[in-house]
Amino acid sequence: xxxxxxxxxxxxxxxxxxxxxxxVLDLAAIASLAxxxxxxxxxxxMDVIGAGSLFNAASGIGQQxxxxxxxxxxxxxxxxxxxATGATAVRAVYLSIKAGEADMGLAVxxxxxxxxxxxxxxxxxxxxxxxxPSGRDGRVMPTExxxxxxxxxxxxxxxxxxxxxxxxxxxxxxxxxxSEKNHAHSTLNPLSQYQKRFSLDEIKAAPMISFPNTMPMxxxxxxxAAAVVLISEERLRxxxxxxxxxxxxxxxxxxQTDPWVESGAAxxxxxxxxxxxxxxxxxxxxxxxxxxxxxxxxxxxxxxxxLHYDNLGLCEPGGAGKFLDEHGxxxxxxxxxxxxxxxxxxxxxxxxxxxxxxxxxxxxxxxxAGDRQIEGAKVGLTHVIGLGSTCGIHILxxxxx
Amino acid sequence: xxxxxPLVSYLVLDGAGPYLSAxxxxxxxxxxxxxxxxxxxxxxxxxxxxxxxxxxxxVTSFTIVQRAAPGVKAPFISATxxxxxxxxxxxxxxxxxxxxxxxxxxxxxTLTTFVVGTADDGAEAVAFGYAxx
Ligand SMILES: [Zn+2]
Numbered sequence: 001x002x003x004x005x006x007x008x009x010x011x012x013x014x015x016x017x018x019x020x021x022x023x024v025l026d027l028a029a030i031a032s033l034a035x036x037x038x039x040x041x042x043x044x045x046m047d048v049i050g051a052g053s054l055f056n057a058a059s060g061i062g063q064q065x066x067x068x069x070x071x072x073x074x075x076x077x078x079x080x081x082x083x084a085t086g087a088t089a090v091r092a093v094y095l096s097i098k099a100g101e102a103d104m105g106l107a108v109x110x111x112x113x114x115x116x117x118x119x120x121x122x123x124x125x126x127x128x129x130x131x132x133p134s135g136r137d138g139r140v141m142p143t144e145x146x147x148x149x150x151x152x153x154x155x156x157x158x159x160x161x162x163x164x165x166x167x168x169x170x171x172x173x174x175x176x177x178x179s180e181k182n183h184a185h186s187t188l189n190p191l192s193q194y195q196k197r198f199s200l201d202e203i204k205a206a207p208m209i210s211f212p213n214t215m216p217m218x219x220x221x222x223x224x225a226a227a228v229v230l231i232s233e234e235r236l237r238x239x240x241x242x243x244x245x246x247x248x249x250x251x252x253x254x255x256q257t258d259p260w261v262e263s264g265a266a267x268x269x270x271x272x273x274x275x276x277x278x279x280x281x282x283x284x285x286x287x288x289x290x291x292x293x294x295x296x297x298x299x300x301x302x303x304x305x306x307l308h309y310d311n312l313g314l315c316e317p318g319g320a321g322k323f324l325d326e327h328g329x330x331x332x333x334x335x336x337x338x339x340x341x342x343x344x345x346x347x348x349x350x351x352x353x354x355x356x357x358x359x360x361x362x363x364x365x366x367x368x369a370g371d372r373q374i375e376g377a378k379v380g381l382t383h384v385i386g387l388g389s390t391c392g393i394h395i396l397x398x399x400x401x
Numbered sequence: 402x403x404x405x406x407p408l409v410s411y412l413v414l415d416g417a418g419p420y421l422s423a424x425x426x427x428x429x430x431x432x433x434x435x436x437x438x439x440x441x442x443x444x445x446x447x448x449x450x451x452x453x454x455x456x457x458x459x460v461t462s463f464t465i466v467q468r469a470a471p472g473v474k475a476p477f478i479s480a481t482x483x484x485x486x487x488x489x490x491x492x493x494x495x496x497x498x499x500x501x502x503x504x505x506x507x508x509x510x511t512l513t514t515f516v517v518g519t520a521d522d523g524a525e526a527v528a529f530g531y532a533x534x
Contacts (some may be wrong), residue, residue: 129521131406136435138410146408146517146528148479148491149466157464158481158491165461165506172501211465211501260442263489265434267462267481 002100007236008248008396009104010039010229011359016347017193018114019223024056028110029068031225031352035106036069039229040243043070046229047102050077050089052109052351065108083300085109086226086354087255087384087392093230094253103235109356110225111349153210153218153301155387158267160212160303163310163320170306170321172212177324179203179217179302179344185331186341188372193222193347217302222347226355228362237401244401248362251285251379252395258388270304273391274311274383281381282313285395289313292335293377294364296357298385299342305329309337312383331374339364339372354392357382365398408517408528411435413453419514419529420456423488424449432488456512457534458484463506465499478504482531495530509534 012034014027022030028051036042051062062076077092079085086109093105131140144150149158164170180200186192198206198216206214231239236247256277258269282288289312297312299305306320314335315323323329329337340346340360343353361380363369378398385391407414411434413422423432428445432452439446463480466473478494495513497503510531518526 131518131520131524131526133406133410136437138407138436140406140408140526141518143408143528145466145469145473145475145477146493147530148481148493149464149469149477150491151466151470153468154464154466154479158462158479160462161464161506162462162481208465208467210467213464260431262432262487263461263481263483265441266489266491 003098005233006094006097006250006253007231007233008228008250008358008362009041009231009236009243010035010037011227011362012038013191013226013352013356013359014224015191016222016224016349019112020114024053024110024112025064025068027112027223027225028053028061028065028108031110031227032065032069032106032108035227035229039231040240041104041229043072045104046072046074046106048075048077048093048096048105050079050092050105050107052079052085052089053111054080054082054085054350055111055113061110081390082386082388083298083350084255084354084384084386084390084392085351086356087394088354088390089351090228090230090355090358090394091253091255091392094250097230097232104229104231106227106229107355108225108227109351109354111351112223113221113349114223149210151210152387153213155268156301156304157210157213159270160301160306162267163307167318167320174306174321174324175212175217175302176200176203178299178305181330182299182338182342182344183216185339185372186345189341189346192341192345193220194345195341213301213303217344219300219343219348222349224347224349224352224356226352226359228355228358233401246366248365249397249399250394251287251397252281252393254281254284254393256280256391268387268389270385270387270389271307271311273389274308274385277391277393278312281393281395285397287379287395289335291379292381294336294339294361294374294380295383296338296340296360296380297383299338299344300348300385302344304385305337305342308383312381331372336374339374354384357384358394358396361396365396403519404524405527406524408526412514412527412529414527419512421454421488421490421512421529423452423454425452434490454488455485458482458510458531460494460504460506460508460510463494463504465501465504480504480531482510493530494533496532
């Protein structure tokens with residue numbers, strides 16, 4: 001029924017890490033089939049698929065996945081939105097159900113990155129023999145390293161440093177603390193790529209990638225997939241009671257891009273889109289940030305996490321450092337952030353990340369998160385940023401029909 | 402002297418150069434360094450004037466890249482500069498050591514240029530950066 005609530009019926013993620021013995025379709029199929037089974041349904045029940053794989057964006061990934069799990073002829077939305085690709089796939093399915101065109105759908109994100117280099121590191125400049133302006137800035141050769149950096153570690157390092165410039169009572173030590181926290185959290189998550197605790201001193205002394213981000217403060221390259229099955233509220237009412245009991249309500253699904261700001265062309269703005277998306281999501285869900293029992297946010301680099309405490313309203317404006325100092329985002333703090341270990345430890349298979357965030361929150365709300373369970377969790381938020389920029393936010397709630 | 406070409410088209414070398422030139426929306430005054438079809442701020446397609454941006458500004462964020470892509474020389478300082486009188490640009494901070502003792506948030510800087518390559522016909526590519534004042 002159009003306008004109906006949408007629920008998460010099934011969810012699964014593969015362990016994130018290296019899967020050299022599998023290809024990208026194996027990973028997507030494993031996650032998809034397990035998410036369907038988790039919801040007590042099959043591919044025959046699906047009316048739509050949303051699929052994403054950033055590094056296979058032109059390959060018709062959704063149709064390729066269908067050929068592994070069932071070619072039933074249903075529509076496929078192949079989506080790409082940088083690191084917000086997974087959240088976009090979830091939202092494509094959500095919208096199809098919301099519009100009344102589908103009762104159930106599968107969203108899947110997958111990536112195999114094990115043998116790739118650092119995020120966003122394109123090939124460097126080669127010696128050109130003549131200088132011909134090209135592109136919107138009329139460059140005569142590649143500008144990386146000559147006009148600053150647009151590599152991911154560099155851009156997110158600068159975004160974090162901008163927060164230090166604009167706010168008091170916060171310094172680079174806070175970035176190291178965030179990394180220490182997330183790696184500590186990861187030790188409880190068997191699905192995490194790394195489950196190793198690092199001391200603050202170890203984090204500071206690790207190889208520097210792009211100041212202030214050292215190696216453990218950067219998300220690694222990861223293979224992995226995640227999938228969720230969404231269902232309309234009306235259709236959910238006809239499902240068996242034990243299936244209904246584990247379903248989780250999507251209270252808000254929001255996607256926003258970055259509006260114009262003067263410095264946006266110089267340094268991609270990941271703040272305004274997050275603030276706008278958060279405001280909208282809280283309004284739609286009727287939830288206050290202080291109601292959140294846990295948050296999975298986009299810590300592609302430790303420097304990024306700090307910004308989003310503020311952007312998501314988890315702390316007072318300008319108070320991200322204080323929030324951390326007062327233990328707020330730790331798993332036993334006021335609003336636990338990234339109890340999965342975050343992208344820094346769990347890994348960041350780009351298109352899977354946004355779907356995996358929905359999996360993580362769903363698992364806690366079901367009370368099925370094992371050692372890392374946040375006890376009694378009723379409301380959770382998952383956030384991703386795709387540079388360029390896109391912010392995706394989903395607020396999930398434990399609710400009964 | 403060999404012919405010089407700017408690394409990017411918003412760096413003006415001739416006449417009163419070097420300086421940075423922005424496209425300014427005739428409707429709302431928003432500045433863009435890159436070429437635009439219409440204004441990214443207000444959507445107006447009425448056109449753009451050109452305006453010279455200030456040579457000086459302050460560092461509002463920076464990073465020191467230690468591990469760069471193949472073919473890119475590291476370490477280097479990448480910084481976003483808020484220019485005096487408006488406009489923002491990302492470039493290297495040069496003429497100082499690439500460590501957090503020598504580059505700081507809020508540091509005043511000024512425009513400088515340097516040659517980054519020579520073509521087969523002898524033309525030199527000229528980049529810009531910012532040096533501490
Ligand atoms: Zn305008």
